[in-house]
Amino acid sequence: MKYIDRMKEKFNSLMKKKDVIILAVESSCDETSIAVIKNGREVLSNIIASQIEIHRRFGGVVPEVASRNHITAIENIFYEALEKANIKKENLDAVAVTYGAGLVGALLVGVNFSKGLAYSLDIPLIAVSHVHGHIAANYISHLQLQPPFICLMVSGGHTAILRVNNYNEMKLLGTTVDDAIGEAFDKVARVLGLPYPGGPEIDKIAKLGNNTFKFVVSNSLKNTLNFSFSGIKTEIVNFVHNCEQRREEINKADLACSFQECVTDELCNKAIRACEQEGIFKLVVAGGVGANSRLKEKLTRVCNENNIEFFSPVLKYCTDNAAMIGSMAYYMIKDGVGLAQLDLTAKPNIDL
Ligand code: KG4
Ligand code: ZN
Numbered sequence: 001m002k003y004i005d006r007m008k009e010k011f012n013s014l015m016k017k018k019d020v021i022i023l024a025v026e027s028s029c030d031e032t033s034i035a036v037i038k039n040g041r042e043v044l045s046n047i048i049a050s051q052i053e054i055h056r057r058f059g060g061v062v063p064e065v066a067s068r069n070h071i072t073a074i075e076n077i078f079y080e081a082l083e084k085a086n087i088k089k090e091n092l093d094a095v096a097v098t099y100g101a102g103l104v105g106a107l108l109v110g111v112n113f114s115k116g117l118a119y120s121l122d123i124p125l126i127a128v129s130h131v132h133g134h135i136a137a138n139y140i141s142h143l144q145l146q147p148p149f150i151c152l153m154v155s156g157g158h159t160a161i162l163r164v165n166n167y168n169e170m171k172l173l174g175t176t177v178d179d180a181i182g183e184a185f186d187k188v189a190r191v192l193g194l195p196y197p198g199g200p201e202i203d204k205i206a207k208l209g210n211n212t213f214k215f216v217v218s219n220s221l222k223n224t225l226n227f228s229f230s231g232i233k234t235e236i237v238n239f240v241h242n243c244e245q246r247r248e249e250i251n252k253a254d255l256a257c258s259f260q261e262c263v264t265d266e267l268c269n270k271a272i273r274a275c276e277q278e279g280i281f282k283l284v285v286a287g288g289v290g291a292n293s294r295l296k297e298k299l300t301r302v303c304n305e306n307n308i309e310f311f312s313p314v315l316k317y318c319t320d321n322a323a324m325i326g327s328m329a330y331y332m333i334k335d336g337v338g339l340a341q342l343d344l345t346a347k348p349n350i351d352l
Helices: 003-016 052-056 063-085 104-121 130-141 181-191 198-206 230-245 252-278 293-305 323-334
Strands: 021-026 031-038 042-050 094-100 125-129 149-154 159-166 169-175 282-286 309-311
Touching: 003 323, 021 063, 021 104, 021 323, 031 063, 031 323, 042 063, 042 323, 052 063, 063 104, 094 104, 094 130, 094 323, 104 125, 125 130, 125 323, 130 149, 130 159, 130 282, 130 323, 149 252, 159 252, 169 252, 181 198, 181 230, 181 252, 198 252, 198 293, 230 252, 252 282, 252 293, 282 293, 293 309
Parallel strands: 021 094, 094 125, 149 282, 282 309
Antiparallel strands: 021 031, 031 042, 149 159, 159 169
16 A cells, blocks of 8 residues: 555544554754653653753854754654653654744754654654644643633744634634734843843743833724734833933833733733633633743733633643644544645744
8 A cells, every 4th residue: 555545544543543642743943842642631751852051142042053953852852752651662653743833944853853753653644733732732731621712822933812613623813913922022031131031031020020111002903803012122122222322220120020011911901802702701821921920810810800711731831842742633633634744844934
């Protein structure tokens, strides 16, 4: 039987198989991660090699450096993930990989590794969207969680509100018209002289400050579910540069706190508005900025006040990891979508 037909047959048989064990690979940015997941919800292992320390001295991720470090790390992480899960590679049912969105060179390392692995084991290869993976981080954090729900997607590359009707059926309700929220956090942190990645640093120092600046976002998107963060980002960058020119001291904690208050209010307001508009009273946050303590605090409170059930991933699954990719792949297999062939390639951008 031809390779393609054999894979289709094996993929279809997984739809009905009781226990499905997936090895998942994630390399879209600066984390090399491999996980072994059973039945979409049970994490048998989730190994993450972070390159944060390597990129910190450059103030951000250097794509070429990221690709090279993925290449160095990936094989050892693969063996570590199998060992931790106590699984032999011959017992894997499928290989899942993030094929986009992300840095193309970084993605290619994971995609090519996964293609070789799936081919050598003669098992199906599943191509997973990184953004869908972030949503699935909630399935491994909350075993009872099922669609439909509204998802507030807040990462370094995306800011969006989605109506998740089913595991593989989503509708985009709103998105950013300029910067992603994580990008804005990182840029504000950088101008304040805080190390990369800036989001957690802002989160930390904001606790020491007050909302003295009382920033507001532009009014132009008020009646939509879209976002714009470039205005507030530029306002802060200009303010800091002006202070530096005048040799005036800046209260970094107040500036960080005021920025965080403004953007988290905006995210909360639109997330609640989406739940009300769609008549779905279940809200799920996803992506790296979902780790922000103030955002979680506010979402918990407003959801409580509005009788909305609120879910956020446990901290370790908020930022990039392969376990979330394996979880998403399981639900793709069960819905019969996502089987990739050996011509799979990396995609820097994917429509939400
Ligand atoms: O989801 P993620 O790991 O990667 C992408 O898919 O983009 O998100 C990374 C982003 C970075 O911008 C980082 O600064 C931000 O998430 N982040 C945070 C926090 N932890 C990570 N932003 C605000 N507060 C945090 N605690
Ligand atoms: Zn991510």
